[in-house]
Amino acid sequence: xxxxxxxxxxxxxxxxxxxxxxxxxxxxxxxxxxxxxxxxxxxxxxxxxxxxxxxxxxxxxxxxxxxxxxxxxxxxxxxxxxxxxxxxxxxxxxxxxxxxxxxxxxxxxxxxxxxxxxxxxxxxxxxxxxxxxxxxxxxxxxxxxxxxxxxxxxxxxxxxxxxxxxxxxxxxxxxxxxxxxxxxxxxxxxxxxxxxxxxxxxxxxxxxxxxxxxxxxxxxxxxxxxxxxxxxxxxxxxxxxxxxxxxxxxxxxxxxxxxxxxxxxxxxxxxxxxxxxxxxxxxxxxxxxxxxxxxxxxxxxxxxxxxxxxxxxxxxxxxxxxxxxxxxxxxx
Numbered sequence: 001x002x003x004x005x006x007x008x009x010x011x012x013x014x015x016x017x018x019x020x021x022x023x024x025x026x027x028x029x030x031x032x033x034x035x036x037x038x039x040x041x042x043x044x045x046x047x048x049x050x051x052x053x054x055x056x057x058x059x060x061x062x063x064x065x066x067x068x069x070x071x072x073x074x075x076x077x078x079x080x081x082x083x084x085x086x087x088x089x090x091x092x093x094x095x096x097x098x099x100x101x102x103x104x105x106x107x108x109x110x111x112x113x114x115x116x117x118x119x120x121x122x123x124x125x126x127x128x129x130x131x132x133x134x135x136x137x138x139x140x141x142x143x144x145x146x147x148x149x150x151x152x153x154x155x156x157x158x159x160x161x162x163x164x165x166x167x168x169x170x171x172x173x174x175x176x177x178x179x180x181x182x183x184x185x186x187x188x189x190x191x192x193x194x195x196x197x198x199x200x201x202x203x204x205x206x207x208x209x210x211x212x213x214x215x216x217x218x219x220x221x222x223x224x225x226x227x228x229x230x231x232x233x234x235x236x237x238x239x240x241x242x243x244x245x246x247x248x249x250x251x252x253x254x255x256x257x258x259x260x261x262x263x264x265x266x267x268x269x270x271x272x273x274x275x276x277x278x279x280x281x282x283x284x285x286x287x288x289x290x291x292x293x294x295x296x297x298x299x300x301x302x303x304x305x306x307x308x309x310x311x312x313x314x315x316x317x318x319x320x321x322x323x324x325x326x327x328x329x330x331x332x
């Protein structure tokens with residue numbers, strides 16, 4: 001058997017296993033998509049809600065990234081702020097909040113993610129040094145997070161700062177992150193669902209320590225990316241470390257959102273399988289992007305993002321934006 005044929009057979013076997021795991025996770029595939037499935041229709045209800053900062057001069061030049069500070073929980077915290085090219089204070093821009101992996105930084109995530117290319121204000125948060133070996137920044141919800149640090153409050157304070165200093169659309173706030181930061185976006189979806197419209201975790205470490213339950217105030221759209229060959233945060237989970245199997249975590253969000261059909265599976269690239277749950281309450285779809293053989297990496301990485309294989313068949317920032325950009329918080 002040739003090397004190419006052998007690799008093709010391995011990929012087919014992995015793809016089959018991924019499909020079986022997703023179906024077994026508890027949301028049964030449907031033969032037909034219910035009427036009205038998919039994202040909520042766009043229309044008059046999509047008018048932006050302009051923040052208090054609209055009309056205020058920008059604190060930095062469009063296209064630039066600048067390290068900034070804010071006070072939160074009695075600490076001075078930082079974030080890396082990127083304004084898109086063409087930023088104007090008379091237009092309400094969407095916001096993407098980004099949370100790095102353990103031991104990384106906002107600027108480090110900015111370097112490999114491609115998120116600066118999005119037509120949005122992008123704020124890369126910086127965590128607080130946690131426990132364990134080394135001076136490694138981390139986020140709430142992981143067993144190695146710093147004690148007594150409220151990163152949910154930090155996120156709310158960061159949003160308050162962005163809304164007062166910039167012209168943003170408060171209905172179009174999205175959260176993404178890598179590894180520990182991706183796991184933190186899952187907590188934000190549970191606890192700040194009134195301010196964050198949708199999440200896009202990548203290689204997520206979904207420990208949830210200190211957050212055993214998830215009771216969002218509304219269905220939250222989710223697009224999740226994970227490599228099936230990730231040895232840092234295994235696709236099949238790690239019970240000893242409190243990590244769920246990724247198919248189980250995704251299916252739990254589909255159930256929480258009341259999705260009626262799924263997983264609807266498509267082979268979107270030779271090494272990528274995409275599964276969708278649709279017919280969800282309030283149009284809050286759930287999508288899972290499995291990179292076959294993928295490591296603890298960011299799909300389409302511009303520089304090193306973690307160990308193992310990194311696909312370039314897709315660009316995570318482009319795929320997630322296609323999903324996120326039309327999601328909005330309900331009007332009040």
